[in-house]
Amino acid sequence: MRRLLMSRRAVSSMIGGIIILTLFLSALSVMVFISQQYDSYQRTVETMNQRDVDAYSENLVVIYPGLVGPNVTTNDPSGGGSCNRNTPCNMYSILISNDAAIGTQISRIYINSSSSGCVNLCTFDPAPVPTPLTFLESSAFVNPSEFKHEVIFYLTTDLTFTLPTAYGLNSISIVTTRGRVFSTQYPFPPTGVSTISYMVAGTMKIAYQPSLVGGYNSANEGTGDSAHGYCHENPTRVSGSGVPGGTLYFVNPWITQAIFDGYGGSAVGAAFPYNNNKNYTIMYVAVYAVYPNATQTITITGGSIWMEATMPGATQLGDGRLLYLGGSLIGLYYPWSGGPSAPSGVFYSAGSSPLMQGYPVLLIYRITSYSWGNPQLTQSFSDLTFTGMASVTNKREDGSYVGASMPLDGLYIRGSC
């Protein structure tokens, strides 16, 4: 034993072993530390992923009747708010449905109006008591799958929103604490026939060329014709030389796939009378139809759609060339039921299409060509990709879609001047 202890034969091996062990342990400790860091990072990733999943699960929908009010309130039930007998408030409510299986906390509401109300953007933050430009904190949380949740908010009495009985648009954005923004428009845009359609934010404008409207020349309208509820702009703004003959301008269409997605319960495209020719593309848009006075009946007898680059916001190809879009009107639908003498779903061919004041119509155009300017080249429509702001969806007769987003503009604006 003594010999074994006093032996020096394995000393160098032990020293080497200790050195190797030291290196190994230091490497191991570093690996353990880094794996802990990585685990912590992964936990963060998972947490944020879950947060994203929660955020994308949110789905708030403003439901009918949408914006309700105003109810002038002088009550301050808690005694601490600014709405009281001395300074009454306009109380509105928004009806919301939570279509998600997750609770949602509303953090702010933005409302921007085109005519009356919040012409300058209004922001509503939660408040415990009725105060102008706030919404009630107690109504901020919407339970999972809750239907018809009422969010109550307050304005000063000098601010009143446009109601469905008048023209104008309120853009409502509801922001949640998870960072989602749910936007809608009020009054709600009309929907198409048996399907969902939507409207691009903006103002409906339309102008009729004299030959289309039985002698009526929109260019002769005076400015600010409040008697008929619309304002007039000089047509030179459109093309620089008045309204070109045989041309119908309009702006901000809302898009519908009504016809092709099953009009009247028929198969796709079956009920549409112009679905057999595969050589052209049909573009369909909806506009508010207006006419100058209540006694005059307007009938669209024909016409064409043209996009010209001189129009505000017109499509340019990015290299200075200007885009033109050409096609002829083949008829219209009234997608909104209840229109006087214009039952929903009836197709009016061009030449027998009365326009009813204030009711939306679905104008059907046959787009046969497009070109860009100077020199103008005519190309196959199927090659076209539009860029712009107002969206138009086109569907070819073979069933494929042409994604299109194009600016349209016109002459008249309904609402305040």
Next chain:
Amino acid sequence: MRRIRRRRMKRTLAVSTVVANLMMITITLGLAAILIAWTGSTYGLFTSGSQIFFQQRGQALQERFTIENVFLNTTDDCGGQACKRLLIFVRNDGAEELTVVAIYVYSPQHALPSGKDGRIDPASGTCGLTLPTTISVGQVCEFNLNFGVNYPSPPLKTGDNFYIIVASARGNRATFTVRIFIAGT
């Protein structure tokens, strides 16, 4: 003969066995110490680097912010004249404090006022006048970009649009496209 052998032996032995052992042990331990020190510093750098990396990545990942709304105010009073102000509402809905370092604005229809191209500083707002500015968790900031009285030419009209990018110090960004509406245009 024996003397000659002893002399040869002495010539071949440079140091004694003890000294030789001591030297070898010293050299071995010295090299080992150097190796361990080098390994330790390398691992240390690696450790601290990875720690910073994961920490920064984690913070960047926890950073969430949204441009909630953008509004062009064309009727704001600037000394008796109507000026154009672009209001940008940015909310920090993440789990980390947010530092906004730049706001970029672009309009395809209108060149921005001189000196306002690209990155612009807010003229006023709820979160300070100059960038960078810090937004705490849950806070919403209104950045107010004043384009002045005469901007732009030709005048703004409905359908014009602005592209806005808000960039954070951690390299995240939020984008927003607004199509403006101006009554009567």
